[in-house]
């Protein structure tokens with residue numbers, strides 16, 4: 001029987017030329033919880049790891065951020081793992097984090113959003129963050145442990161907040 005053979009181009013593992021960020025693409029499973037984790041720019045652990053933690057590795061590129069609440073891994077690269085104790089800010093998405101910061105650039109926490117929702121039935125978190133992203137601008141890469149924009153996380157916090165009586 002005839003079988004069609006699909007042509008599959010050879011893939012290179014090398015980063016495309018001109019890539020300045022040195023951030024691996026795609027998600028990699030966390031070595032402890034097994035959930036897919038996103039890569040972070042080198043700048044993120046460089047800013048957020050404690051000085052002591054930074055002495056453990058000369059190269060801070062190629063790390064991934066685990067956002068699983070119950071997992072104590074914050075950053076990993078292969079077998080190298082950094083936990084909350086190695087990070088200079090409280091990682092808001094982790095279980096028991098206080099304050100549970102979601103927007104590090106403009107100081108929005110789960111507590112503040114829940115309080116607004118409980119008191120007024122709504123929150124201006126997203127409008128406030130969007131306005132400030134335009135002016136003065138945000139610094140998620142260096143302030144947010146995930147190294148990326150917080151808007152999706154903030155929206156998730158609003159939708160799941162106990163004081164949210166709005167139906168989305």
Ligand SMILES: [Zn+2]
Pocket residue numbers: 030031032033034035066067068071072073
């Ligand atoms: Zn994990």
